[in-house]
Amino acid sequence: MRALTQSDFQALRKDAQVLEADAFGDKVLRLSDGNFMKLFRRKRLISSAALFPYARRFARNALALKRRGIACPEILETYRVADIARDVVHYQPLPGQTLRQLIKEPAHFDDKHLIYRFGHFVAHLHNEGIYFRSLHLGNVVMTPDNELGLIDIADMRVYRRPLRKTVRLRNFKHMLRYKDDARWVLDPAFSEGYLSNQQVCNDMELRTVLNGH
Template identity: 50%
Template sequence: MQRLSRDLYETWRESADVLEKDRYGEKVLRLADGTFLKLFRRKSWFSKNALYPPAKRFADNASSLKRLGIPCPTVLHLYRMSAPYRSIVHYQPIAGTTLRQLLKEDPNLNQEDVFTQLSKFISQLHDHGVYFRSLHLGNIVLTPNGTLGLIDISDMRCFGKPLSRRMRHRNYEHMMRYKEDWAMVRSTLQPGNVKK
């Protein structure tokens, strides 16, 4: 990982849009050239993140997904920054719209078709051994060519073999926790109302 000076970061930040931040500072920036910076803080000096920074995990996951033919961000550079410490991934985002955005913004969306495609996509991920604990409609993108892809991929593991039934179930449970997503889904498609 390359060292990023605070001066260069501040220069980039001046012309960037801050897309996400919390009480510790910026988390995601869209730079003037359309690329993104995602910043990860170290929550503890004794955590696994000290040995395997989240930015590196993001890059490794992107490489694994690309080998599987699954659309995802393209990593450009990895950085580290001090005072305060951050591991940073600089990447080109994938084009498209998240499923969450589509549900909110497109009243003519054919939800049945989208969720049929989503079901097949998740099964494909599981068959490829992709376990994504942050799997939700805000992290799944419908690309301009009509395929689904993934973003925000640091919280993921690629096992290289199909997931067990238990792990598949846990992945679906993670998705079901996001009640605001399912509130936008027509009642006929709500979990539990779909005919089997």
């Protein structure tokens, strides 16, 4: 992680558009060249983020996804800006539209083929040992090449083996908290796509959760 002075940071973010912010300041910036910067604030003096900053986790997760052939942002650099107590990841965004954006269009609102593909994609993540706590329609992108990929990937764990059934179920339960996601996850096309993957643990408990019973 590269140390960056506040003046260098300000020069890098000159003319940037603030895409996301909270009471503590800016969180996501679109730079004048079209690339992005995501800023992470350490919430506690002593925390795991001090030893392994979220910006570095974001970059590590991007590398893990790319090794598995899963589309994601292209990391340019990670920074520590001590003067403003922020860790920063600088990246090229993954082009395309999120599934949440797509389903606002009538043609995609109830697109069974896309729901099936989403289910198959989630199964692929689980088979690759990827547990993405923030997995929802707003973090899955359909790229111009018609493939599904992930964004906002700091909150992720990558295991060496396919996810256990209990971890898969936990991931589904997180997704069911969102209204649109729940409608898709409980659609039979999603379970068909998910269970079509031969590596999936195809047991009754998984089927029960996927079918909303």
